[in-house]
Amino acid sequence: MDKLLEQFSFGLFFWQALLFIGLLLLLRKFAWKPILGAVNEREEKISESLDLAEKTKQEMQALQTQNENLLKEARAERDSMIKDAKEIASKMVEDAKGKAKEEAEKVMVSAHESINSEKAAAISELKTQVAAFSIEIAERLVRSELSAADKQKALADKLAEDINLN
């Protein structure tokens, strides 16, 4: 212990303390503060970036789900639209078909009617014509018959017989 104390050099202690304090102050200003500041800044930046990345990821996910939903909705809408269109189209076709049928029926009916009326007209005309022809034939026949007296008598008899029979 005595030897330790004897070896203790005050001059060295003094200079070393002075140099150390000087070094401490200089390094604080020129080294440690900027270094620790830069390191802290970087660490903050890194953690911020990580947070941002996480946030972005979540946003992306949200966006993706949103997109998917939108897509789904759009798809559903499209499907329903297609379905509607199909329905409308088939209805239209049905309608058109029905109308055409109706029309055709109508046409047929009117055709039938006109045919019938034509037919009736033609028949009545034919009847009158036939009647006229028969009258003419009968007239000619009667005239030729009546040209002979017996024939006139026979006819008159026959006619009378017919009337009697009636």
Added chain:
Amino acid sequence: MNKLWKILLVAVALIPAVSFAKHSTEGEAHKAELTKEEHRKLNTEYVKHHTLDSHDFGLFTNEETGTHIGFPLPVILWDDGLHVFMSSAFHAEEGNEHGVAESKGNYYLIGHHDGKIYSCDEHGTILEDVSEDADGKEVVSEIKPLDLSITKNVFSTLLICLLMFFLFRSVAKSYKTGLAPTGVAKFFEPIILFIRDDIAIPNIGEKAHKKYMVYLLTVFFFIWFLNLAGMTPLGINVTGNIAVTAGLAIFTFLITNFSAKKDYWMHIFWMPGVPVPMKIMLIPIELVGMIVKPFALMIRLYANMLAGHIVLGSLIAVVVYFDSYLAKGAFVGLTFFMNIIELLVAALQAYIFTMLTALYFGSAAAEHAHEEAH
């Protein structure tokens, strides 16, 4: 790494031109005439001498011619006035066989046994002061002026301080270009972060550690670099000097006590959670502990570094001592191995000093968080 080399070059260039000086002639006794006993003693002296501080920066000694290669350093003394001269004035030469330096009418010489400066007369006789102690006995003490010289250790510390300043300033500058480390910062940033994340934060706490970081970082690199400087063949032994470690320990002590919060003082003067008689008994123990902690810091670093130097010096002396080349080779190997261990110890001691300092700061900065453990 380019920048680091530049800084090292600057540091080397700062060393003034190497001068040659012829030292005392007493070491000229021929080696061959020495007995084994004397040889052993000489080696012991040699190793011891190399762990001590000195007033000039010796680089190389040729014992056969007594030539020392190195450069002188300024001597600053306070002896009823300021005396400043270069240590080359102590060199023994023709007309000044005892190596007496003269300044403003006072004479000084360096004591051979401890390397300290003593007041003397012009013939080299050390002046003595006779005083009476408390019992009335006469006490004879040699007169020593107050020595504030720039010694080898002060000079080495100055160099290391300059190196550290330029080195860490360049580290700091490298962050200006971008936040990613470049150059030397790539090497030093993990160490700085290690001190912050594994020493400061676990021991002091997330919130309080910031104000202690400057001291912890400086003390770690200061000790580490000086330890490494001690590994160079220049024979620097700064951290193995008790004045240096005492200075560092005192800083830790002062910072601990001046930054201490209420809880720290509570633990010393009124230990919570124990009965009152125990509280009173614990006061002196805690007070002693307050002093012992930095004292242990001082002794640990000093003893470790000094022991490392002595072991390495002894092993090198053994290499010279043996005649057999086989033994020489074996001890060169052992010395190499010890060197690697010392390299580890250099970092380890810096780590331990910083770690324990952080631990003491932690106890000073603790606020209630510690209380919950009781």
